[in-house]
Amino acid sequence: MNDTPADGERRLEEPAVLLLVEDSPEDAEAMRRAFARAGIPATRIIHCSDAQQMLDYLERRGVHGDREELQLPRLMILDLNMPGIDGKELLRRIKSSEQWRAMPVVVLTSSVREEDVDSCYRLGANSYLCKPGTWEELVALTERTKRYWFDTVLTPTIRR
Amino acid sequence: MTTALSGEDLVLCHQEPIRVPGSVQPHGALLALEDVDGALVVRRASANLEALLGVAAERALGAPLERTLGDAAGEAVRAGLATLGEEASTVAGEPRRHAFALELDVRGARCRLDAVLHGNAAGTAVLELDGPRAADAATSAISVHALQQLSQRLHGADDVAALAGTIVREVRALVGFDRVMLYRFHADDHGEVVAESVVDGWPPYLGLHYPESDIPAQARELYRRNLVRCIAAVPYTPAPILPTDAEPLDLSFSHLRSVSPIHVEYLENMGVGASMSISLLDGERLWGLVACHHRGPRHVDAAARAACELLGTTFSLLLPRLEAAESERVAARLRDVERELGRRLADALPFVDGVFPHLPDLDDIVAADGVASVSPTGTRRTGTTPDEAALVAFAGWLARETEEAVFASDRVAERYAAARDWPEGLAGVLAVEISRPRGQYLMAFRRELPRQVRWAGRPDEKPVTRGEDGRLRLSPRRSFAAWSESVRGTSAPWTDVELGGAEALRRTTLDLIVATNDEVLRLNDELERSRESLRAFAHIAAHDLKEPLRGIANYIAFLTEDHGDALDADARAKLATIDRLAARGTALTDALLQFAELGETSGRRVSFALDDVVDAVLEAFAPELERRGVELRVVRPLPTLVGQPVRMEQILTNLVGNALKYTPRPDPVIEIAAEALDGRVETPLDRDSFERRSHVVRVSDNGIGIPPEQHEDVFRLFKRLHPPDAHGGGNGLGLAIVRRAVELQGGRVELDSAPGRGTTVRFSYGDRHGEADA
Numbered sequence: 001m002n003d004t005p006a007d008g009e010r011r012l013e014e015p016a017v018l019l020l021v022e023d024s025p026e027d028a029e030a031m032r033r034a035f036a037r038a039g040i041p042a043t044r045i046i047h048c049s050d051a052q053q054m055l056d057y058l059e060r061r062g063v064h065g066d067r068e069e070l071q072l073p074r075l076m077i078l079d080l081n082m083p084g085i086d087g088k089e090l091l092r093r094i095k096s097s098e099q100w101r102a103m104p105v106v107v108l109t110s111s112v113r114e115e116d117v118d119s120c121y122r123l124g125a126n127s128y129l130c131k132p133g134t135w136e137e138l139v140a141l142t143e144r145t146k147r148y149w150f151d152t153v154l155t156p157t158i159r160r
Numbered sequence: 161m162t163t164a165l166s167g168e169d170l171v172l173c174h175q176e177p178i179r180v181p182g183s184v185q186p187h188g189a190l191l192a193l194e195d196v197d198g199a200l201v202v203r204r205a206s207a208n209l210e211a212l213l214g215v216a217a218e219r220a221l222g223a224p225l226e227r228t229l230g231d232a233a234g235e236a237v238r239a240g241l242a243t244l245g246e247e248a249s250t251v252a253g254e255p256r257r258h259a260f261a262l263e264l265d266v267r268g269a270r271c272r273l274d275a276v277l278h279g280n281a282a283g284t285a286v287l288e289l290d291g292p293r294a295a296d297a298a299t300s301a302i303s304v305h306a307l308q309q310l311s312q313r314l315h316g317a318d319d320v321a322a323l324a325g326t327i328v329r330e331v332r333a334l335v336g337f338d339r340v341m342l343y344r345f346h347a348d349d350h351g352e353v354v355a356e357s358v359v360d361g362w363p364p365y366l367g368l369h370y371p372e373s374d375i376p377a378q379a380r381e382l383y384r385r386n387l388v389r390c391i392a393a394v395p396y397t398p399a400p401i402l403p404t405d406a407e408p409l410d411l412s413f414s415h416l417r418s419v420s421p422i423h424v425e426y427l428e429n430m431g432v433g434a435s436m437s438i439s440l441l442d443g444e445r446l447w448g449l450v451a452c453h454h455r456g457p458r459h460v461d462a463a464a465r466a467a468c469e470l471l472g473t474t475f476s477l478l479l480p481r482l483e484a485a486e487s488e489r490v491a492a493r494l495r496d497v498e499r500e501l502g503r504r505l506a507d508a509l510p511f512v513d514g515v516f517p518h519l520p521d522l523d524d525i526v527a528a529d530g531v532a533s534v535s536p537t538g539t540r541r542t543g544t545t546p547d548e549a550a551l552v553a554f555a556g557w558l559a560r561e562t563e564e565a566v567f568a569s570d571r572v573a574e575r576y577a578a579a580r581d582w583p584e585g586l587a588g589v590l591a592v593e594i595s596r597p598r599g600q601y602l603m604a605f606r607r608e609l610p611r612q613v614r615w616a617g618r619p620d621e622k623p624v625t626r627g628e629d630g631r632l633r634l635s636p637r638r639s640f641a642a643w644s645e646s647v648r649g650t651s652a653p654w655t656d657v658e659l660g661g662a663e664a665l666r667r668t669t670l671d672l673i674v675a676t677n678d679e680v681l682r683l684n685d686e687l688e689r690s691r692e693s694l695r696a697f698a699h700i701a702a703h704d705l706k707e708p709l710r711g712i713a714n715y716i717a718f719l720t721e722d723h724g725d726a727l728d729a730d731a732r733a734k735l736a737t738i739d740r741l742a743a744r745g746t747a748l749t750d751a752l753l754q755f756a757e758l759g760e761t762s763g764r765r766v767s768f769a770l771d772d773v774v775d776a777v778l779e780a781f782a783p784e785l786e787r788r789g790v791e792l793r794v795v796r797p798l799p800t801l802v803g804q805p806v807r808m809e810q811i812l813t814n815l816v817g818n819a820l821k822y823t824p825r826p827d828p829v830i831e832i833a834a835e836a837l838d839g840r841v842e843t844p845l846d847r848d849s850f851e852r853r854s855h856v857v858r859v860s861d862n863g864i865g866i867p868p869e870q871h872e873d874v875f876r877l878f879k880r881l882h883p884p885d886a887h888g889g890g891n892g893l894g895l896a897i898v899r900r901a902v903e904l905q906g907g908r909v910e911l912d913s914a915p916g917r918g919t920t921v922r923f924s925y926g927d928r929h930g931e932a933d934a
Binding site: 024026027029030033081110111112113114131132133134135136138 | 699702703706707709710711713714715716717718721739742743746747750753754806
C-alpha cells in the first residue's frame with residue numbers, strides 16, 4: 001500500500017486539509033480509512049512517515065517539498081513515538097516557531113503516561129488523544145475529531 | 161536456698177556484743193597498760209591472772225607492770241612496745257601487733273610465755289599472754305625451711321581448687337586438728353565447704369552448704385580484720401576483765417577474746433572442742449575461711465598461729481592470679497566461640513532476607529533442653545520449648561520488662577509468672593536479644609533440676625528462741641546432720657562461659673548486621689535499577705505490543721470491508737475470534753502499563769469531590785450499566801477528599817468494572833458509599849490506617865463473590881480466578897491495580913466476600929491531617 005496518494009488523484013480545488021505524521025504504515029492506513037469514513041478522503045491528507053518529512057514539507061523541501069499549497073492544512077495529527085526526531089521534538093519546534101505555532105496540533109499516540117500528556121500540553125499541543133485498540137473505536141474517535149476541528153471550531157490561516 | 165536473715169535476726173546480731181564481750185578465754189591472760197610518766201600502769205586485768213601467773217588481778221590493777229611480771233619481763237614488754245611502733249599492721253588500716261616471748265617466774269618456776277602486744281583505740285596498749293607452755297601444746301616454731309616448702313606447695317597450685325586442697329592439707333599437717341575445711345562464701349554470703357581434710361571416722365562436710373546466718377555480717381567483719389582466730393577449749397568459763405564497771409574494752413584484735421555464747425553452743429552442737437580459723441581475703445573482701453575443728457581442747461601457740469597467718473596471706477596473695485587465670489581460660493573459650501560464630505555467619509553472607517534466619521541455634525553455645533529463635537514473622541523450635549504463642553508472649557515480656565541484652569535465669573518463673581505453665585518443668589532460660597523493636601530473640605531452655613542442696617542441718621530451723629526472761633535470743637541449730645533440700649523450679653545455672661558465649665553471639669550478630677547493611681544498600685541500588693528497567697520494559701511492551709495488536713484489529717476490519725463478499729460464514733467467525741483475541745491483548749497491555757505507571761509519579765494532592773469522580777466513572781460505564789439494568793445505589797453526598805482524583809478514578813473504574821464483570825444476574829446492584837473514619841477503630845482496616853486516612857470508601861455488588869481462601873490471591877498480579885473467557889475476560893490486574901493505587905496513597909484495601917453473598921471492597925483513602933498541595 002502506498003504511503004501517499006498518487007499525485008494524479010489530487011485536484012487543485014481539493015486542497016489538503018489534514019497533516020498526518022505517523023511512522024507506522026498500518027496505523028497510517030487505518031487513519032486514512034477512518035478519516036475517509038468521517039468525510040475526509042485520503043486525497044486531502046498529507047502523510048509524513050517521520051518528523052523530518054514534515055519539517056521538509058513545511059520548509060518546501062524533500063519528498064513533500066514540491067506540494068503546491070500556499071496555505072497549510074487546517075490540522076496536524078501527530079504521533080509521538082517515532083524514530084529520528086520524535087513527536088515531542090517536532091511539536092516543540094512547531095510551537096516555538098513564529099510561523100507555525102498557530103497551527104492546531106492533535107497528538108494521537110498509544111501512550112497514556114501522565115508525563116507525556118502533561119509535557120505535550122506544556123509544549124503547546126491543542127489536544128491529546130489515545131490511539132484506540134479497536135477499529136470501531138478508531139472510527140468513532142476520528143468522527144468526533146473531524147466534527148470538532150472541521151465542523152465546530154474555526155482554525156487560523158497559515159501561509160507556507 | 162539459704163535462710164536469709166530477717167530484719168529481726170539482724171537486730172539481734174547487732175545486739176550481740178561480740179567485739180566487747182568483757183571477758184577472755186581462760187587459757188590466756190589479758191592486761192591493758194597505760195604509760196603514766198614513763199611507768200607502765202596496769203589499768204585492766206583478766207580475772208584469771210592469778211590462776212595463770214599467781215598474781216591476783218586486784219593486786220595488779222593500778223600498779224606498775226613490773227609488780228605483776230617482774231623487772232625482766234617488764235623490760236621485755238617495754239622493748240616490745242618500742243618495736244610495736246615500728247611494726248606494720250597485717251591488715252591495712254588496722255592496729256599494729258607485735259608478738260614476742262617472755263620468760264618469767266610463775267610460782268617459783270621459770271616459764272616461757274607467748275606474748276602479743278597491740279594498740280587499741282583508747283590509746284592504751286593491750287598485752288595478751290598465753291598460759292605457760294604445756295606439754296601437749298601443738299608444734300611450736302617451725303623452721304624457715306619448712307615454711308618455704310609450705311609456700312612452694314601453695315605456689316604450685318594451678319587453679320583455685322588445687323590451692324584450696326593444698327591449704328587444708330598443709331594447715332592440718334601443721335596444727336593437727338581433726339578436721340580442716342575450706343569454707344567459701346558465695347555471692348549471697350552463704351557458705352559452702354569446697355575442700356576438706358578430715359580424720360578417719362568423722363563424717364565429711366565437703367559439699368555442705370551453711371546458711372548465711374551461721375556467720376552473720378558482724379562476725380564476717382571480724383574475720384576480715386582479724387586473720388587468725390582460736391578457740392582453745394569449749395565449753396569454758398570466761399575470765400572477766402576487771403574492773404567490770406569500766407568502759408568495755410574493744411577486743412576486736414585480741415586472740416584471747418571470749419567467744420559469743422551462741423558460737424560456743426554452735427560448736428558444742430557440732431561436737432567440737434576447739435577451733436581455729438584463718439581468714440582468706442580477695443582484696444578487701446572476705447573470700448573464705450580455713451576452718452579447723454578438733455574433737456577435744458587444742459591450744460595453738462603463737463608460732464603456729466603466725467605460720468597459719470602466713471599460709472592464709474600467701475593464699476590471699478595467690479588467689480587473684482589464679483582467679484584471673486580462670487577468667488582468662490573462660491575468655492579464651494569465649495574467643496574461640498566468637499571466632500567460630502563469625503566464620504560460620506560470614507560463610508552464609510550475603511543475607512538477602514536479613515541476618516536473623518541465618519543465626520545458629522543457641523545450643524551450639526550452651527547446653528540446653530530446647531532452643532528457639534523467636535520472631536513475629538516465624539518461630540523455629542528444637543527440643544523442649546514453650547509453644548509458639550508462649551514464646552512470642554515471653555519475647556514481648558523481655559522487650560518490655562527487661563533491660564539486659566542477654567537475659568539469663570535459672571528460675572525464670574520468679575520473675576515471669578507465666579513460665580509456670582511452660583511444659584516439662586522448663587525453669588531456666590537464656591535469651592539473646594537480636595532486635596528488640598522487631599521482637600527477635602534467640603532462646604535456650606533448661607528443665608528444672610531437682611537439685612539437691614545438702615545443708616549442714618535444717619536451714620529453716622529457727623535461729624531465734626525466747627529466753628526465760630521473755631527476750632528473743634539467738635540460738636544456733638542443734639542438728640548438723642546433712643539435710644538435703646530438693647530445689648524445685650530451678651534449672652542448672654548458666655555458666656560464665658555460656659553467658660559470655662551468648663554475649664559473643666549477640667556482638668557478632670550486630671557486627672554482621674552492620675556489615676550486611678552495605679550489602680543491602682548495594683542490593684537496593686540494584687533493585688532500583690531493575691525497577692527502572694521494568695518500567696521501561698512495561699512501556700516498550702505496551703507500545704510495541706499494542707501497535708501490532710491494533711494493526712491486527714484494523715486489518716480484520718479492512719479485510720471484512722474490502723473482501724466481505726468473498727468470505728463465508730466460517731471465515732468471518734474465525735476473523736471475529738482473531739479480533740476478540742487482539743482486543744484482549746490490547747486491554748491486557750493497557751492494564752499492564754497502568755500498573756507499571758502507578759508508582760512512577762508521586763502526583764499532586766488536591767481536594768476533590770468524590771461525587772464528581774464517581775459521576776465520571778459511572779458516565780464511562782453508562783452504556784453497559786443501562787444495558788444490564790444495574791441498580792445503582794450511591795450514598796450521596798459523598799465526601800470531599802484530599803488526594804489524587806486520577807488515582808481515585810482508576811480505583812473506582814477497576815472496582816465498578818469488576819462489579820459489572822462478576823455480577824452476571826438479571827438484577828445486579830452496585831453500591832458506592834464512603835464514611836469518615838474520625839479515628840474510630842472498628843476493623844483491621846481502620847486500625848492500620850485511621851490515623852492517617854480520613855475515609856473508607858466502599859464498592860459493593862451482589863455478584864458471584866469470592867471464596868475466602870482466594871481473598872489474598874485476587875490482589876496478586878495476573879491472578880485470575882476464572883478462565884480467560886468467563887465473565888467478559890478479566891485480565892487479572894484489576895484488584896492488583898486497586899491495591900497498588902490505594903497503598904501508594906497510604907491506604908489499605910480489604911475484601912468482604914463469600915460465594916453467593918456478593919463482594920464488598922473497602923479501602924481507606926484521603927489525607928486525614930493533610931492539606932492539599934498548593
